[in-house]
Amino acid sequence: MTEAIAPVERIADAHRDIPGGLMPALHAVQEALGHVPEEAVAVLAQAFNRSRAEVHGVLTYYHFFRREAPGRTVVQVCRAESCQACGGEDLLARAEALLGCKAHETRADGAVTLEPVYCLGLCASSPALQIDDKLHARVTPEKLERLLAGVGSAQ
DSSP states (O other): OOTTHHHHHHHHHHHTTSTTTHHHHHHHHHHHHSSOOHHHHHHHHHHTTOOHHHHHHHHHHSTTOOSSOOOSEEEEEEOSHHHHHTTHHHHHHHHHHHHTSOTTEEOTTSSEEEEEESOOSOGGGOSOEEETTEEEOSOOHHHHHHHHTTSTTOO
């Protein structure tokens, strides 16, 4: 087992007796490691008395969970209806151009990951995006350029 599995084992132990503990455990693993590595699936399956296929199914069903390590900076562009109606699609396309990577990808230099997400909870202030843990509302194309200017040496 790799060194990265030790935190997964601790997290699994902390959540194993909680009803429905798999979801909070997956969130905790991602918080600790930045993603849920493939080798964590077997550990979690054993801890929660589930098959690997069941844990893999949960992991792949929810868009929030990453199966690969993200870039040093994560840019999330909201794709929910309100944000789409207020220009979110154009923002995502512009973010791809500015950052030099497509949605669902990490740039080759590992500096930035661009993720479309479904609802950041700022529907009344659409369109919205999040850079790492900081939310930004009413993002115009000009504001997007300012926000991304310092992200991963935006192009």
